[in-house]
Amino acid sequence: MKVILIVVAMLVFSTQSFSQKSDPVQLRLMVDKYLQSINDAQDVSLANEIWEQSETVAFVHPRGHEIGWINIKKGIYDFFRDTFSKRKLVSSKETFAVYKDVVIVDFYWVFDATFKKDSKPLQTKGRETQVWKKRGKNWRLVHVHYSGMPVTGEREGF
DSSP: OHHHHHHHHHHHHHHHHHHHHOOHHHHHHHHHHHHHHHHTTTOTHHHHHHBOOSSSOEEEETTEEEESHHHHIIIIIIHHHHHEEEEEEEEEEEEEEEETTEEEEEEEEEEEEEETTTOOEEEEEEEEEEEEEEETTEEEEEEEEEEEOOOOSTTOOO
């Protein structure tokens, strides 16, 4: 009887664990759509698809803190469109933590761009955390926080 209970418990927990992981293809697709929305900042239609259209969404970045979809559109997408003629955002080392109807995504990124003003190249690197919320059958981005790469020198990073 003890063995049966252990087996049943293992099956229950493994099923919960599998459902907690969600579909890895779907999770990867969410990040890919976000990256593409930055790369295609000329056209915010993809950004409109992935972001929740509310006043409570937020985007924290080194240049500021945008609250609400309208401000994110202006402060991030319009800024990228108006500042860079070319944009290429690539992610790596993605991790996904799934909590029922919320996914927290962490990753490192490299952003290569060309300034419109003088055609000079730019490369930045950093880290990003995203919070996605399930709305019906669709995942919507509700929070982004990004920062530069870690600093490890003496008296840095406080």
